[in-house]
Amino acid sequence: MTQAARGERVHIGVFGRRNAGKSSLVNALTGQRAALVSEVAGTTTDPVYQPMELHGAGAVVFIDTAGFDETGELGGLRVGRTREASARAEIALVLFEDEDVNASDGAEENAYFWVRRLQASGVPVFPIVSKSDLRDGGTAMAEKIKKRLGLPAFCVSAATGEGVEALREALVRRIAQGEERSLLAGLVGPGEVVLLVMPQDAEAPKGRLIQPQVQTIRALLDDSCVPIGCTPETMDAALAALRNPPALIITDSQVFSAVAEKTPKESKLTSFSVLFAAYKGDISYFRDSAAKVRNLPSDARILIAEACTHNALDADIGRVKIPAMLRKKLGDGLRIENVGGADFPADLSWYDLVVHCGACMFNRRYVLSRVEAARAAGVPMTNYGILIAKLSGILDKVAFPIGRTRRL
């Protein structure tokens, strides 16, 4: 299995007007025919996620989108989907066409608008002059773009393959420039023993470990640490088998208190969701927000958001455990709403608190775009692991990873 989880792949969004050649470009870059292409404007209606291994850059996902010039009621919804997909893009390819085509309907200005929008949210943009086999090879348009944006444009033809390799190489270079750091940043060093306390109860999937656990074990192995695994039931036996207390204990939010009680004073303690909160989100905003929970009114409106719609374990934490803990703390008058997947309200100002899952299915940029939305609306936002640690009174016992995550 060489498949990387989707949330771990660099997301490359492809944006442009209808018929600009977005799907054809994705096909040319991936060497596949997966995206539907036709001369009918509006062929792609919903964002399509196309995973591939980009040689030299590892696993990526291309996001093929609907044209940003869709109109009408349905078109408006499609542009909304494209906008939503743009919040996940970590690199953006924005398509311009030949000058004559662009000038006719304001598409060129629209493309500049999208470039500015993406750049404003910190996304590196590659301007592309598509269909370079037509007319002058795209050079006049490329010069214009260079003048206006100060960025070199890539002239590419999906039809002849011209420029595709140069674009692919530029993408690989850009991705390689990005920093990557371990999930465990600053928490443990090479050679240190880390005990993973992983409940395998009825809620755990049959015959396998859940994604955050697998990813943590892999990160520990990559960092030359020594991961050792047990369940809460065998934790005593695991500790007894070790000559020295482990440098770090990582456990599941659900059994945090019980594990905290058994944690030797020499060992640091954290949870899988705290690791992912730091890796995927804004850990200090999450921590500050968790501290505000005790001041919420007894009729507070609370949004609990999950990344996936199919993880039974997360569903149980989000729908049963956290609401019960919050009600115990703040009273039965709380108004709690659960949402899953891409279903996240645009207007968060109605809420007093947002609680997000560990988001192993989402990439960092997308989680941060949700944090930004909460911050802009002045609404505290935290995540499952941090909230549970706070409500169990053990947040100050939790070790937090430090340092930067992947940035492109």
Ligand SMILES: Nc1nc2c(ncn2[C@@H]2O[C@H](COP(=O)(O)OP(=O)(O)OP(=O)(O)O)[C@@H](O)[C@H]2O)c(=O)[nH]1
């Ligand atoms: N000559 C030429 N035609 C191209 C090229 N790329 C795409 N086309 C044609 O342009 C038309 C639209 O291509 P698509 O890839 O479907 O464009 P799109 O941007 O995905 O379009 P929507 O999904 O409708 O928004 C098709 O007829 C393609 O064959 C190219 O590099 N050169």
Ligand SMILES: [Mg+2]
């Ligand atoms: Mg398309």
